[in-house]
Amino acid sequence: MWPxxxxxxxxxxxxxxxxxxxKTGADSETILQQLLRPxxxxxxMLYGMAAFLYILALRKIxxxxxxxxxxxxxAIVAVLGYVLFNxxxxxxxxxxxxxxxxxxxxxxxx
Numbered sequence: 001m002w003p004x005x006x007x008x009x010x011x012x013x014x015x016x017x018x019x020x021x022x023k024t025g026a027d028s029e030t031i032l033q034q035l036l037r038p039x040x041x042x043x044x045m046l047y048g049m050a051a052f053l054y055i056l057a058l059r060k061i062x063x064x065x066x067x068x069x070x071x072x073x074x075a076i077v078a079v080l081g082y083v084l085f086n087x088x089x090x091x092x093x094x095x096x097x098x099x100x101x102x103x104x105x106x107x108x109x110x
Contacts, residue, residue, distance in 0.1 A: 004060040011053030012073050018046030019077050023085065068107045075100050 021043030028034035035041075057066055075097040082089035 001060060004057050007053045008057035008061060008066055008069060011050045011057060012070060012076075014046050014053060015050035015070070016073050016076050016080070018043040018050060019073070020080060020084065021046065023081070065107055065110075069104055071100050072104050 021039045025034055025037040025039035025043060028037060054066070054070070078087075078089070078093060078097055081087040
C-alpha cells in the first residue's frame with residue numbers, strides 16, 4: 001500500500017513545484033508572454049505529472065482520503081508564498097493552515 005501513498009505524496013510535491021513555477025512566470029506583461037515563459041511551461045508540465053501520480057494513488061487509496069490529503073499543498077504553498085515571495089502571513093492564516101493540516105491528519109486516521 002505504501003507505493004500508492006508515495007505516489008500521492010509525489011503528486012502533492014510535484015503540484016507544489018508547479019504552483020511555485022507558475023507564480024514565478026506570472027510577472028509577464030501579457031498573457032501570451034506568460035504562457036511562453038519557461039517557468040510557466042515547466043509548471044504546467046509538473047501539474048500534468050502531479051495528475052498522473054494522483055491517478056496512480058487513486059488505484060488503492062480511497063478518494064475520501066486522497067483528495068483531502070491534496071489540501072496539504074495549500075498549507076505548504078502558503079508558507080512558501082511567504083518565504084519566497086514575501087506574501088502576507090498573519091495569525092488567521094496560520095490558524096487556518098493548522099486546521100487544514102489537522103483535518104488531513106484526522107481523515108488519514110480512519
